[in-house]
Amino acid sequence: MVGALRRLRQEGESYQGVWSWLTTVDHKRIGIMYGVTAFLFFLMGGIEALLLRIQLSSPNNAVLDPDQYNRIFTMHGTTMIFLVVMPLSAAFFNLLIPLMIGARDVAFPRLNAFSFWVFLGGGLFMNASFFTGGNILKGELGAPDAGWFGYAPLSLQSAGTGIDFWAFGLLILGVASMASGFNFIVTIFNMRAPGMTLLRMPLFVWMTLVTSFLIIFAMPIITVALFQLLFDRLYGANFFNFEAGGQPLLWQHMFWLFGHPEVYILILPAMGIVSEVLPTFSRKPLFGYPFVVISGLAIAFMSWGVWAHHMYTTGLGPIANSAFGVSTILIAVPTGIKIFNWLATLWGGAISLKTPLFFAVGFISMFVIGGLTGVIHSIVPSDYQQQDTYFVVAHLHQVLLGGAMFGLFAGIYYWFPKFTGRLLHEGWGQLHFWLMFIGFNITFQPMMILGLLGMPRRIYSYPEGAGWEWWNAVATVGALLIGVSILVFMFNVVLSLRRNDQAGPDPWDGRTLEWAIPSPPPAYNFREIPTVRARDDFWHQKYEEDETGRPVPIVGGGAQEPEEEEHAEGEGHGIHMPSPSFFPLIAAIGLPIIATGLIYDAAIVAVGVAVLVVGIYGWALEPASE
Amino acid sequence: MTLAESRGIKGPTEREAEAEEVKEGAHPGPLEYVKIGLILAVITAVEVGIYYIEAIEDVLVPILIVLSAIKFTLVVLWFMHLRFDSRLFSWLLAGGLMLAGILMVIVLSTLGGRLV
Amino acid sequence: MSHTPAALETGTGLDNRKLLMWLFLASECLLFGSLIGAYLLYRGQSVVGPYPEDLFDIPFTSVSAFVLLMSSVTMVLALAAIQRGDQRGLRIWLLSTALLGLLFLSGQAFEFTEFNHEGLSLSSNLFGTTFFVLTGFHGAHVTVGVLILLSLLVMAWRGRLTQSQSLNIELAGLYWHFVDVVWIVIFTLIYLIQP
Ligand code: HEM
Numbered sequence: 001m002v003g004a005l006r007r008l009r010q011e012g013e014s015y016q017g018v019w020s021w022l023t024t025v026d027h028k029r030i031g032i033m034y035g036v037t038a039f040l041f042f043l044m045g046g047i048e049a050l051l052l053r054i055q056l057s058s059p060n061n062a063v064l065d066p067d068q069y070n071r072i073f074t075m076h077g078t079t080m081i082f083l084v085v086m087p088l089s090a091a092f093f094n095l096l097i098p099l100m101i102g103a104r105d106v107a108f109p110r111l112n113a114f115s116f117w118v119f120l121g122g123g124l125f126m127n128a129s130f131f132t133g134g135n136i137l138k139g140e141l142g143a144p145d146a147g148w149f150g151y152a153p154l155s156l157q158s159a160g161t162g163i164d165f166w167a168f169g170l171l172i173l174g175v176a177s178m179a180s181g182f183n184f185i186v187t188i189f190n191m192r193a194p195g196m197t198l199l200r201m202p203l204f205v206w207m208t209l210v211t212s213f214l215i216i217f218a219m220p221i222i223t224v225a226l227f228q229l230l231f232d233r234l235y236g237a238n239f240f241n242f243e244a245g246g247q248p249l250l251w252q253h254m255f256w257l258f259g260h261p262e263v264y265i266l267i268l269p270a271m272g273i274v275s276e277v278l279p280t281f282s283r284k285p286l287f288g289y290p291f292v293v294i295s296g297l298a299i300a301f302m303s304w305g306v307w308a309h310h311m312y313t314t315g316l317g318p319i320a321n322s323a324f325g326v327s328t329i330l331i332a333v334p335t336g337i338k339i340f341n342w343l344a345t346l347w348g349g350a351i352s353l354k355t356p357l358f359f360a361v362g363f364i365s366m367f368v369i370g371g372l373t374g375v376i377h378s379i380v381p382s383d384y385q386q387q388d389t390y391f392v393v394a395h396l397h398q399v400l401l402g403g404a405m406f407g408l409f410a411g412i413y414y415w416f417p418k419f420t421g422r423l424l425h426e427g428w429g430q431l432h433f434w435l436m437f438i439g440f441n442i443t444f445q446p447m448m449i450l451g452l453l454g455m456p457r458r459i460y461s462y463p464e465g466a467g468w469e470w471w472n473a474v475a476t477v478g479a480l481l482i483g484v485s486i487l488v489f490m491f492n493v494v495l496s497l498r499r500n501d502q503a504g505p506d507p508w509d510g511r512t513l514e515w516a517i518p519s520p521p522p523a524y525n526f527r528e529i530p531t532v533r534a535r536d537d538f539w540h541q542k543y544e545e546d547e548t549g550r551p552v553p554i555v556g557g558g559a560q561e562p563e564e565e566e567h568a569e570g571e572g573h574g575i576h577m578p579s580p581s582f583f584p585l586i587a588a589i590g591l592p593i594i595a596t597g598l599i600y601d602a603a604i605v606a607v608g609v610a611v612l613v614v615g616i617y618g619w620a621l622e623p624a625s626e
Numbered sequence: 627m628t629l630a631e632s633r634g635i636k637g638p639t640e641r642e643a644e645a646e647e648v649k650e651g652a653h654p655g656p657l658e659y660v661k662i663g664l665i666l667a668v669i670t671a672v673e674v675g676i677y678y679i680e681a682i683e684d685v686l687v688p689i690l691i692v693l694s695a696i697k698f699t700l701v702v703l704w705f706m707h708l709r710f711d712s713r714l715f716s717w718l719l720a721g722g723l724m725l726a727g728i729l730m731v732i733v734l735s736t737l738g739g740r741l742v
Numbered sequence: 743m744s745h746t747p748a749a750l751e752t753g754t755g756l757d758n759r760k761l762l763m764w765l766f767l768a769s770e771c772l773l774f775g776s777l778i779g780a781y782l783l784y785r786g787q788s789v790v791g792p793y794p795e796d797l798f799d800i801p802f803t804s805v806s807a808f809v810l811l812m813s814s815v816t817m818v819l820a821l822a823a824i825q826r827g828d829q830r831g832l833r834i835w836l837l838s839t840a841l842l843g844l845l846f847l848s849g850q851a852f853e854f855t856e857f858n859h860e861g862l863s864l865s866s867n868l869f870g871t872t873f874f875v876l877t878g879f880h881g882a883h884v885t886v887g888v889l890i891l892l893s894l895l896v897m898a899w900r901g902r903l904t905q906s907q908s909l910n911i912e913l914a915g916l917y918w919h920f921v922d923v924v925w926i927v928i929f930t931l932i933y934l935i936q937p
């Protein structure tokens with residue numbers, strides 16, 4: 001067995017092209033795969049969104065029938081949250097964390113590969129549900145139809161297998177998130193370069209750490225809830241069965257116990273990215289670094305105590321409602337502290353107006369509106385009116401698209417040159433920003449008005465004369481504009497990769513360690529593990545301050561030149577990198593097979609378990625590196 | 627200067643060193659493990675025993691909870707070595723337990739369930 | 743299975759794998775917390791029987807609980823054995839732990855079938871639902887633990903677990919003891935305390 005494994009491994013190392021990607025354990029490659037996959041799902045979720053918007057563009061429209069509409073909005077929400085924003089954040093964790101802390105890889109490279117393959121499998125599995133409703137060409141969709149939060153008892157009554165695919169899909173995706181959560185906590189605790197103390201870590205590293213803790217504590221709760229739902233659906237259990245004495249409301253508690261920490265899992269990484277972009281483009285250190293760190297921690301703690309603000313109208317009673325109202329208002333305080341620190345970072349800086357900064361500032365402005373609408377929600381009597389109206393839809397898109405996605409795009413423009421060696425084109429980039437920013441506001445600010453006019457969310461159509469026609473039409477135009485902006489972005493990527501505008505190691509005059517190494521970084525990242533002497537260490541290698549506090553370049557400071565690297569290719573330095581492995585991929589394939597079996601046929605479960613076991617044993621027995 | 631010092635890491639590493647000392651001093655040998663095992667067995671016997679005593683029915687629940695908490699603590703401290711290991715591990719477990727406990731109490735009270 | 747003294751190379755001085763295991767156990771607290779919470783929420787809420795007081799066989803379950811508790815002792819003795827390089831002791835104690843685990847599982851299987859005969863199932867009432875899911879999840883954890891123990895036993899038999907690799911046993915032990923303490927909680931909250 002061991003001999004066979006060894007042979008497999010040696011073959012693995014000689015693989016090129018596709019095979020080398022399938023077996024890779026390199027955090028940078030895994031990060032790229034995470035990012036590209038998430039972007040493809042983004043296109044998918046985007047097309048779904050456009051379908052929804054086209055259906056709503058005029059009253060009594062019939063592009064989608066009610067059943068299709070339910071399925072598509074459910075898949076849209078689920079996709080955007082679990083298949084786009086979370087994995088895009090994970091892509092940045094993968095790409096950046098080892099570089100920012102001065103390490104050669106993550107603590108568990110194969111676990112990292114496993115995480116990606118499980119994510120991919122879970123995403124495909126969930127989307128496979130589309131095909132289970134009959135003939136998809138005739139528009140018979142089998143996707144889940146109970147909304148991204150799958151409230152019981154609706155999710156129990158839903159016919160077909162859509163909800164089963166949804167629940168198993170989320171369970172599988174949960175495995176991927178947990179794996180990367182554990183991995184990055186250990187990596188950040190243990191793999192820091194000498195001198196990289198906790199309070200010298202870049203803000204993005206901090207936010208990754210906090211997010212990972214939220215993931216490992218929140219995921220188990222939704223895991224149990226999803227199992228309960230599946231037991232009810234597949235085996236006649238009674239968790240949410242009212243006739244047997246069960247309480248459907250338990251689902252809402254479990255979901256939002258997970259769900260509210262989840263919204264911070266979605267936003268904290270973007271906040272981390274913005275906290276890296278702003279200092280670079282205003283050539284100033286982050287204002288109030290310790291406060292930004294501490295408010296990140298505070299947000300994470302408090303996010304556990306606010307879940308019932310999604311349940312004000314379920315009859316919790318005045319005491320619970322008031323308590324959760326107060327805690328929800330309080331969580332805006334650390335959020336506000338961050339915003340002021342970002343503004344103060346810009347204040348008086350030597351601003352360099354590049355695309356990443358546009359997106360970062362777009363993030364701040366849109367997120368402020370999102371946060372403020374959140375505070376409006378938190379006021380109980382006010383929320384009685386807003387619950388389940390388009391006002392909530394406006395709020396959540398304001399924080400998720402205006403917030404998280406703008407932050408993630410800032411990160412894409414900022415770090416694209418690091419990992420491809422090419423700069424993205426500025427002009428097209430700014431066009432992308434303006435189209436997306438304007439499109440965004442044209443889409444979602446009208447939804448605030450629609451919500452206040454009383455338009456409920458999740459209706460497939462509306463009658464004429466309710467006064468909602470105009471704003472719905474406007475919102476649809478805005479959504480199309482966002483679509484165009486994404487096309488511009490894709491064009492920009494293709495163009496820039498062809499254009500061969502070499503970025504060099506440090507195109508933005510960056511501050512953190514990843515800019516000290518060539519672009520794209522060699523497999524081993526750092527020829528020598530750096531010793532860190534300060535926060536923003538790389539900046540201090542490049543500049544010292546004169547008497548007036550102005551930065552003065554140090555002669556000979558700066559990034560390692562790529563030329564020096566040439567004779568250093570491969571294992572020349574005797575740097576041992578972890579060997580590639582098939583087994584994470586094999587183990588990951590087992591999970592969707594098991595889930596398919598549990599829905600359709602127990603025999604398939606056996607196959608899935610066998611695949612999983614082969615993967616795990618192979619993984620455990622093969623030596624991690626030779 | 628050790629590598630750890632050059633990293634400027636204080637807390638956990640120092641504590642680790644302390645823990646190391648404790649380990650040297652009071653490394654639990656098989657005998658001690660067996661002793662703990664015996665205590666655990668006795669507590670279990672007591673739990674089951676008092677379960678049948680009707681006279682103490684009123685205070686049974688708190689007693690049972692305390693006894694199982696003692697068992698829990700013994701296993702965690704000795705068998706899982708939290709007594710001798712880095713403080714960080716204890717914090718992780720305590721964090722998980724407290725979070726689970728607090729959330730459970732709040733959900734149960736809003737849904738009208740009872741803890742015991 | 744790293745041979746390097748990892749403690750010297752990492753930031754906290756803690757072994758990567760051990761930290762991973764503790765993080766995993768911390769997150770498992772939330773998993774079992776949710777399952778136990780659901781049981782407690784629905785305790786005494788079943789609208790039809792059978793009810794726990796009709797079914798629970800406290801002497802039997804006490805023996806089960808005792809068996810699992812003792813398996814923790816043998817587990818930690820296995821660790822002590824490998825740490826002093828006692829390969830024979832390692833094998834003996836690993837084997838005993840696995841066997842005790844299997845004994846516990848057969849006890850659970852017996853209990854499940856008994857209850858089933860008496861009319862309790864996943865769908866019969868809230869008690870059946872919450873009881874089977876909670877104890878079933880725990881049993882699944884024990885099963886995984888037994889598989890890990892047996893795998894380690896095979897490795898030990900082939901002489902592939904040396905003194906320097908005692909961490910493998912320590913990690914398996916952490917998992918095993920955790921599963922045991924969960925049962926300590928379940929035994930008291932679910933079996934002994936009846937409203
Ligand atoms: C200042 C901070 C925030 C406050 C006070 C706040 C408050 C609220 C409240 C009270 C609701 C419930 C509205 C209702 O259903 O009637 C809500 C919904 C929501 N919030 Fe926030 N929020 C904040 C930030 C965020 C962030 C940062 C995100 C995500 C990145 C987010 C995502 C969501 C989502 C997705 C929903 C809708 C869930 C649904 O019903 O589908 N919120 N928010």
Ligand SMILES: [Cu+2]
Pocket residue numbers: 259260263306307309310
């Ligand atoms: Cu919330």
